[in-house]
Amino acid sequence: MSSTPNQGNSTLSQGQTLESNALAMLSTGTNLRLMAGLVGVSVLLLIWLLSCFVAYDPGADADLSRRFEPPQWSWTGDWQPLGRDHFGRNLALMMMTGTGAFFIPAFVASVASIPTALWLAQYPLFDKPEPRLLGPLFQGLKALPDLAWLAVIAAMTHQNHYAVGLTLGLLSVPVLYEELSARLARLAQRGVLEGARAHGLSARYIRRHYYLELEALPVLCRFLPSLWSRTLLTQAALDYLGDFGGSEANAGWGRLLRDLAPRLFRAEPGAALWVALVPLAAIAGSSLSFHLLGSGLTEHLEGRPNA
Amino acid sequence: MGLKRSPDDERLRFAARSRLLNTMTDGLRMLAWALAHAGARLIVAMVVLACLLLPGQSGSLSSELQPNPSASELATPAGWTQQLQARLQAFETTQEGRPLSELVFPALWASFSRLAIALMLVLVLGRKLALLETPLGATLRRLLQLTQGIPLFLASYLLIIVINRLVFALVAEDQLPAWFALPLGDGEPHAVKAALQLALLVLGDGALARASLALRTEVLRLNSEPYVVASMLNGQQNRALERHLNRRLAPLACELLPVMVGSLMVVELMFAELGAGRLLFERLESHDGAVVFAVGLGLLLLQLGPALATELGQRRQSAPAQAAPRVLGTAPGQSLLPGRSL
Numbered sequence: 001m002s003s004t005p006n007q008g009n010s011t012l013s014q015g016q017t018l019e020s021n022a023l024a025m026l027s028t029g030t031n032l033r034l035m036a037g038l039v040g041v042s043v044l045l046l047i048w049l050l051s052c053f054v055a056y057d058p059g060a061d062a063d064l065s066r067r068f069e070p071p072q073w074s075w076t077g078d079w080q081p082l083g084r085d086h087f088g089r090n091l092a093l094m095m096m097t098g099t100g101a102f103f104i105p106a107f108v109a110s111v112a113s114i115p116t117a118l119w120l121a122q123y124p125l126f127d128k129p130e131p132r133l134l135g136p137l138f139q140g141l142k143a144l145p146d147l148a149w150l151a152v153i154a155a156m157t158h159q160n161h162y163a164v165g166l167t168l169g170l171l172s173v174p175v176l177y178e179e180l181s182a183r184l185a186r187l188a189q190r191g192v193l194e195g196a197r198a199h200g201l202s203a204r205y206i207r208r209h210y211y212l213e214l215e216a217l218p219v220l221c222r223f224l225p226s227l228w229s230r231t232l233l234t235q236a237a238l239d240y241l242g243d244f245g246g247s248e249a250n251a252g253w254g255r256l257l258r259d260l261a262p263r264l265f266r267a268e269p270g271a272a273l274w275v276a277l278v279p280l281a282a283i284a285g286s287s288l289s290f291h292l293l294g295s296g297l298t299e300h301l302e303g304r305p306n307a
Numbered sequence: 308m309g310l311k312r313s314p315d316d317e318r319l320r321f322a323a324r325s326r327l328l329n330t331m332t333d334g335l336r337m338l339a340w341a342l343a344h345a346g347a348r349l350i351v352a353m354v355v356l357a358c359l360l361l362p363g364q365s366g367s368l369s370s371e372l373q374p375n376p377s378a379s380e381l382a383t384p385a386g387w388t389q390q391l392q393a394r395l396q397a398f399e400t401t402q403e404g405r406p407l408s409e410l411v412f413p414a415l416w417a418s419f420s421r422l423a424i425a426l427m428l429v430l431v432l433g434r435k436l437a438l439l440e441t442p443l444g445a446t447l448r449r450l451l452q453l454t455q456g457i458p459l460f461l462a463s464y465l466l467i468i469v470i471n472r473l474v475f476a477l478v479a480e481d482q483l484p485a486w487f488a489l490p491l492g493d494g495e496p497h498a499v500k501a502a503l504q505l506a507l508l509v510l511g512d513g514a515l516a517r518a519s520l521a522l523r524t525e526v527l528r529l530n531s532e533p534y535v536v537a538s539m540l541n542g543q544q545n546r547a548l549e550r551h552l553n554r555r556l557a558p559l560a561c562e563l564l565p566v567m568v569g570s571l572m573v574v575e576l577m578f579a580e581l582g583a584g585r586l587l588f589e590r591l592e593s594h595d596g597a598v599v600f601a602v603g604l605g606l607l608l609l610q611l612g613p614a615l616a617t618e619l620g621q622r623r624q625s626a627p628a629q630a631a632p633r634v635l636g637t638a639p640g641q642s643l644l645p646g647r648s649l
Contacts, residue, residue: 140351143607145569148587152359152599155591233458240460241576242588257464276468283461 034296037225040289048099056093058251063088068275082278086260091275094256095282101239101252102286105165106231110224112169113176118216120173121180124188125207130181138174146171147241150234154244164238168231176223183215218301225294229287236283253279341618348614349607356603360596407601410586415605418583422564422571422609425508429563430556432509433518437526437552438545448519455513459570463507463577504574511570514563521562525555561613568606 066088072080082091123130141149150167157163187193187210196206238244239254260276436448509515529535529551538547572584579585583602590598 136347136351139348140355142565143348143352143610144356144603145565145572147569147572148603148606151588151591152356152603155594155599156359237458237460237573240464241573243592280461280464283458287458 031296031300033292034300037289037291037293037296040285041225041293044099044286044289045103047096048103051096051099054093054096056090056097058087058089058094058097061089061093083275085256085275091278094251095253095278098251098253098256098279098282101161101254102228102232102235104161105168105235106228108162108165109169109172109227109231112166113172113227114220114224116170117173117176117180118212121177121184122207122211124181124184125193125203125211127188134177138177141171141174146230146234147237150238151242151244154238154242159238159244164235165231168227168234172223172227172230176219179219179223180216183219184211187215218298221297221301222294225290225297229290229294232283232286232290253283257283337619341615344618345611345614349611352607353604356600360600407597410598411583411601411605414581414583414586414602415609417581418571418575418606419609421504421508421575421580421582422567425505425514425571426560426563426567428505428509429514429518429567430560432515433522433559434552434556436515436519437522438549448516448523451510451513451516451519454510455516459507459511459573460577462511463573466503466507467577500578504578504580507574508567508570511573512566514567514570517566518559518563521559522552522555525552557613557616561610561617564610564613568609 063084064087066084067086069080069084069088071083072078078090080090080092082095085091085094120131120134146168149171150164153163153167154160193206193210196210201209235252236254236257239252240258241254257276257279260279436444436451439445439447526548529548532551535547535551539545568584571582572587574580575582575584576588583606587599587602587606590602
């Protein structure tokens with residue numbers, strides 16, 4: 001069927017809406033939380049990208065004669081802005097390589113969870129009832145804590161970041177699915193979808209405009225930072241609480257925290273408190289950045305004229 | 308010679324028997340329905356856990372206990388059955404050859420007692436906070452929401468560091484006071500240590516914050532209900548409100564349990580306490596699939612009671628239950644549900 005005049009207008013308004021949304025998303029205005037979150041997350045991403053180009057082997061760098069060395073800012077000699085840890089390893093480089101331990105699972109979790117939830121939650125668009133098996137399946141996944149599922153997967157795969165990310169993504173699907181399907185069901189209940197169909201709008205346009213743009217986009221903007229924050233904290237908790245045979249080069253900030261903690265408990269001579277507080281501050285700061293980004297984006301998007 | 312029964316007596320007796328039978332039938336049907344719904348989620352979780360642990364493929368937990376079967380061993384149905392039996396037998400004992408019950412039951416019991424106390428405390432405190440109408444209540448609820456952002460293992464870590472540092476600063480290292488239960492290690496049970504654990508369990512991962520928020524939302528909803536307003540106008544203060552709020556406690560407990568099981572694992576590991584969480588992590592590290600499965604199953608079964616109570620509660624308030632008043636224990640045409648008549 002060729003496009004009707006209505007569809008032509010809607011295509012035009014769709015283009016305008018997308019443009020205005022993009023502009024609205026770019027202009028942060030006086031939203032301090034959004035700006036602070038963006039800065040924090042950008043710095044983290046930059047550090048991770050830098051770490052991809054730095055070939056650092058913690059095992060080769062270990063030197064017990066240099067343990068707990070103070071920070072040095074010299075660019076010509078040893079560059080160790082955070083000093084050295086209890087094995088004499090460069091703490092700054094350890095922290096840099098540690099970013100990969102949560103960015104890789106975070107990307108995998110996002111790729112696994114978002115398309116799955118978007119695909120599953122669109123049943124109200126087709127006037128279909130909710131799939132009956134999804135309820136018990138999702139409730140079953142929620143019956144055990146995420147940490148338990150992730151520990152099982154980490155133990156099976158020797159803490160493979162991709163497997164952990166995939167599991168976390170699948171465990172996040174119910175959260176996103178419930179919110180998306182509820183919003184879409186509310187839209188259907190109000191007769192918006194029926195009205196759009198009656199106006200001759202195509203199913204593809206309805207899905208894109210009403211589902212993806214109006215309903216899914218604000219939800220995803222909230223969900224994504226919270227998923228990343230959750231990945232960061234879960235990965236750090238797994239690293240801190242258990243040893244599942246992951247390699248030293250792939251160790252995250254949680255393991256660094258665990259290695260440094262006993263030195264502090266015993267008040268080991270030479271062990272400065274701030275050395276152990278570095279990974280702690282990094283975990284807390286990153287989590288805060290993601291929270292600020294999510295909160296700022298929510299505030300920003302709720303102000304949109306069509307949200 | 309006994310008194311002769313009149314036909315009316317017989318009719319009444321027959322009617323009473325029929326009513327009892329019908330009530331029992333409806334009750335049993337309701338119980339079966341609730342059990343099926345509550346059990347479904349646990350069965351799904353159990354099947355997923357079993358699928359992860361049982362097959363013995365490369366990389367799975369049980370592969371280190373048993374070698375993978377060759378293709379010829381799996382060529383016939385008898386071979387499959389034999390392999391499955393062998394794997395199931397391997398799940399009856401721990402890696403050291405001890406019966407599972409020796410290890411798992413004490414750990415589950417220790418976790419259960421810890422969890423039950425914490426859950427009761429969360430519900431009681433959450434209910435109190437939800438009913439607080441003063442500005443102090445609002446401030447406390449807001450503060451609790453803030454604690455949701457702090458991950459439990461970091462909170463425990465900081466707490467342990469601060470306490471250790473304080474104690475090291477106050478006393479000489481070789482003369483720790485008798486009350487000091489930290490640093491980590493399998494020490495004697497102590498009130499200070501137990502109180503710290505309980506506090507972390509209650510606040511950890513936002514259990515108390517979630518409880519107070521959910522109950523506060525329910526209070527705000529109930530406040531606009533006519534039966535609550537009528538009860539207050541009758542001078543019964545919060546009696547109707549509290550009674551209706553109590554109905555929300557079982558579903559809330561069911562929602563909070565998985566969250567608190569997660570916190571329990573962290574607390575047990577951080578304080579090196581005997582319990583299911585610590586056992587699960589230790590056995591995952593040593594690849595003891597049998598213990599992992601048993602502990603996972605135990606943690607799932609811990610949730611069956613509250614899940615059943617929730618399903619029964621929902622069933623009692625569902626439309627079919629109201630259409631069959633016997634289930635509610637009321638006379639036909641009347642309902643126990645306030646403000647509603649059939």
